[in-house]
Amino acid sequence: MSVPSLYLLVPLAPLLGAVLAGFFGKTLGKAGSHTVTILGVAVSLIASMVIAQDVFAGHSFNGTVYQWLTMGDSSVFEVGFLIDPLTVTMMLVVNFVSLMVHIYTIGYMHEDDGYQRFFSYISLFTFSMLMLVMANNFVQLFFGWEAVGLVSYLLIGFWYTRPTAIYANLKAFLVNRVGDLGFLLGIALIQAHFGSLDYATVFQQAPDFARDTIELCGGMPVSLITVICLLLFVGAMGKSAQMPLHVWLPDSMEGPTPISALIHAATMVTAGIFMVSRMSPLFELSPTARSTVLVIGACTALFMAFLGLIQNDIKRVVAYSTLSQLGYMTVALGASAYPVAIFHLGTHAFFKALLFLGAGSVIHAMHHEQDMRKMGGLRRYMPITYVTALIGSLALAGIPPFAGFFSKDAIIEAVRASHLPGSGFASFAVLSGVFVTAFYSFRMLFMTFHGKPRMDHHTREHLHESPLVITLPLIMLAIPSVIAGWIFIGPMVMGDYFGSSITLLPGTGALPEMREAWHGVGPFVVEGVQSLPFWLAVSGIALAAALYLKWTHIPAVIARESGAIYTLLDNKYYFDRFNEVFIAGGARCLGQGLWKLGDVKFIDGWIVNGSAQLVGALSTRLRRIQTGYIYHYAFAMIFGVFFLMSLWFIKA
Numbered sequence: 001m002s003v004p005s006l007y008l009l010v011p012l013a014p015l016l017g018a019v020l021a022g023f024f025g026k027t028l029g030k031a032g033s034h035t036v037t038i039l040g041v042a043v044s045l046i047a048s049m050v051i052a053q054d055v056f057a058g059h060s061f062n063g064t065v066y067q068w069l070t071m072g073d074s075s076v077f078e079v080g081f082l083i084d085p086l087t088v089t090m091m092l093v094v095n096f097v098s099l100m101v102h103i104y105t106i107g108y109m110h111e112d113d114g115y116q117r118f119f120s121y122i123s124l125f126t127f128s129m130l131m132l133v134m135a136n137n138f139v140q141l142f143f144g145w146e147a148v149g150l151v152s153y154l155l156i157g158f159w160y161t162r163p164t165a166i167y168a169n170l171k172a173f174l175v176n177r178v179g180d181l182g183f184l185l186g187i188a189l190i191q192a193h194f195g196s197l198d199y200a201t202v203f204q205q206a207p208d209f210a211r212d213t214i215e216l217c218g219g220m221p222v223s224l225i226t227v228i229c230l231l232l233f234v235g236a237m238g239k240s241a242q243m244p245l246h247v248w249l250p251d252s253m254e255g256p257t258p259i260s261a262l263i264h265a266a267t268m269v270t271a272g273i274f275m276v277s278r279m280s281p282l283f284e285l286s287p288t289a290r291s292t293v294l295v296i297g298a299c300t301a302l303f304m305a306f307l308g309l310i311q312n313d314i315k316r317v318v319a320y321s322t323l324s325q326l327g328y329m330t331v332a333l334g335a336s337a338y339p340v341a342i343f344h345l346g347t348h349a350f351f352k353a354l355l356f357l358g359a360g361s362v363i364h365a366m367h368h369e370q371d372m373r374k375m376g377g378l379r380r381y382m383p384i385t386y387v388t389a390l391i392g393s394l395a396l397a398g399i400p401p402f403a404g405f406f407s408k409d410a411i412i413e414a415v416r417a418s419h420l421p422g423s424g425f426a427s428f429a430v431l432s433g434v435f436v437t438a439f440y441s442f443r444m445l446f447m448t449f450h451g452k453p454r455m456d457h458h459t460r461e462h463l464h465e466s467p468l469v470i471t472l473p474l475i476m477l478a479i480p481s482v483i484a485g486w487i488f489i490g491p492m493v494m495g496d497y498f499g500s501s502i503t504l505l506p507g508t509g510a511l512p513e514m515r516e517a518w519h520g521v522g523p524f525v526v527e528g529v530q531s532l533p534f535w536l537a538v539s540g541i542a543l544a545a546a547l548y549l550k551w552t553h554i555p556a557v558i559a560r561e562s563g564a565i566y567t568l569l570d571n572k573y574y575f576d577r578f579n580e581v582f583i584a585g586g587a588r589c590l591g592q593g594l595w596k597l598g599d600v601k602f603i604d605g606w607i608v609n610g611s612a613q614l615v616g617a618l619s620t621r622l623r624r625i626q627t628g629y630i631y632h633y634a635f636a637m638i639f640g641v642f643f644l645m646s647l648w649f650i651k652a
Contacts (some may be wrong), residue, residue, distance in 0.1 A: 007061065010048055014123045020036045041095060048092050061081070067079075077197070112256075129268070153169045193212070214527075222229070229282050243304075265355065284504065294333075298430065302430075308437075339502060343493050365381070377445060398437070400527065415427045439584075490518075
């Protein structure tokens with residue numbers, strides 16, 4: 001099979017598995033359903049590896065697969081693929097993590113009634129994400145964008161008998177619609193001004209529109225490129241859960257744990273990071289847009305990390321960690337360090353999927369208990385899960401030689417060298433976030449695996465390590481969580497790994513300066529362990545050990561004495577309350593007002609009932625004419641004749 005023909009195989013293999021498991025799941029049975037879906041993702045991963053070898057040998061592809069709609073001379077909607085280093089990197093990450101999640105699901109969901117349906121959904125999710133990252137035009141990008149949103153809705157609410165799951169998937173769906181509205185408006189502006197939705201055409205014309213303006217409210221001229229970039233970034237804020245559109249992600253923990261790993265590690269939440277990187281030819285032309293991206297990412301990185309400090313649900317700790325790390329990636333995008341953002345996207349995909357699946361292994365062993373206050377001492381019962389969770393926590397905290405150290409330090413260096421407005425705050429945020437991240441990561445590890453067991457007697461008697469089908473994906477994800485940073489920081493960040501797939505204008509980013517100072521992986525590690533971020537991470541781990549291994553009574557005292565600060569964090573900065581009162585409440589008030597005024601008063605009261613009342617009133621008055629007396633009718637006839645004759649005489 002030729003390499004170009006493999007392009008179609010990459011998305012279609014998971015799609016075929018999804019169709020077979022979804023429509024023929026009862027016939028195939030559980031074993032048949034997971035076999036066809038796992039096989040589909042495995043074939044897609046192997047095909048992606050072959051394509052990657054071809055791309056890094058110097059070949060690329062940008063072409064149409066199918067043209068499905070033409071409007072006029074310029075509006076052409078088509079399915080097309082853009083295969084370049086950025087695309088194949090995402091293909092490999094998505095397929096590898098998805099394959100691990102598929103295998104893990106066999107053990108985690110084996111007793112669930114919706115087993116076949118679940119495999120169909122996660123395979124369909126993989127297909128949607130692959131269509132998104134392989135797109136060469138905005139129409140297909142939007143198709144993949146909406147498809148991952150739809151399937152995530154189905155997956156978050158998979159246990160549809162739980163009211164909390166239904167609330168969570170509706171919340172995720174509605175919040176993402178807010179972001180998608182901005183995304184769609186950005187695409188519409190591109191079509192209106194560029195006359196095309198093809199990436200290559202738009203990127204080629206972009207410098208010609210760099211000085212063009214459009215008038216918004218008040219007739220004030222605003223840069224066209226800036227407006228387009230900001231609207232596109234609103235879409236990224238929804239998918240990649242940036243403040244204030246982050247509120248859906250923690251609640252999405254109501255879905256099964258494999259979904260948490262798939263959605264929150266390498267796929268849906270990273271779609272926004274990938275999209276902004278792909279749109280680098282546009283964002284490089286707008287310092288205003290990049291500065292906005294930088295500040296929003298910094299706020300997300302720092303303030304979401306604080307929320308991880310007080311969570312007791314093991315999955316929610318990892319969820320807020322995901323929010324914070326997405327903020328780090330967004331900060332890198334704002335600093336024009338797109339390769340660094342994709343590098344952290346990749347390393348984060350491995351260790352975050354590892355942490356989510358490790359949390360799922362613990363929950364599975366604890367009979368679906370998720371409260372860390374009811375755990376403790378699990379390392380003696382679950383040694384493999386413990387070691388892999390330790391590796392994931394060290395990578396998340398940014399301790400060398402684990403993968404997170406390399407990508408996080410590269411982000412900090414890129415932001416430090418940036419001169420954009422807001423870069424000072426961003427530098428403070430990512431540095432502070434290092435300490436907070438290390439603290440809550442090891443707080444989770446110590447509360448779960450160390451100390452005295454705090455579970456009930458029955459649960460403790462039945463504790464044991466998870467089966468191989470669960471621990472094998474943990475081991476496979478732990479390996480890149482250790483070595484990915486060593487292998488990829490040189491070519492991906494300091495080299496020309498991405499080539500022309502990412503655009504960097506001269507003087508807009510810190511990468512040239514970082515590359516000049518690059519002397520290899522060894523010196524980078526040596527310099528890293530002497531720098532402030534490393535010691536902040538070590539301090540965070542030490543503090544977590546002191547509070548949760550030795551002086552275990554102090555955290556409760558701190559929470560009690562913190563007062564308003566703890567209340568603020570416990571209420572998640574009141575974002576949910578604000579949305580419930582002002583957004584949802586305002587919508588309900590508006591709807592109730594429109595119902596009372598528009599429906600009840602105007603339509604029912606004036607139009608429907610009013611017309612009936614008018615007819616009734618007229619009928620009542622006209623009825624008085626119909627008396628039944630002959631002399632009344634004779635008088636009316638004589639009066640009528642007299643009236644007509646008068647008119648005739650007047651005209652004469």
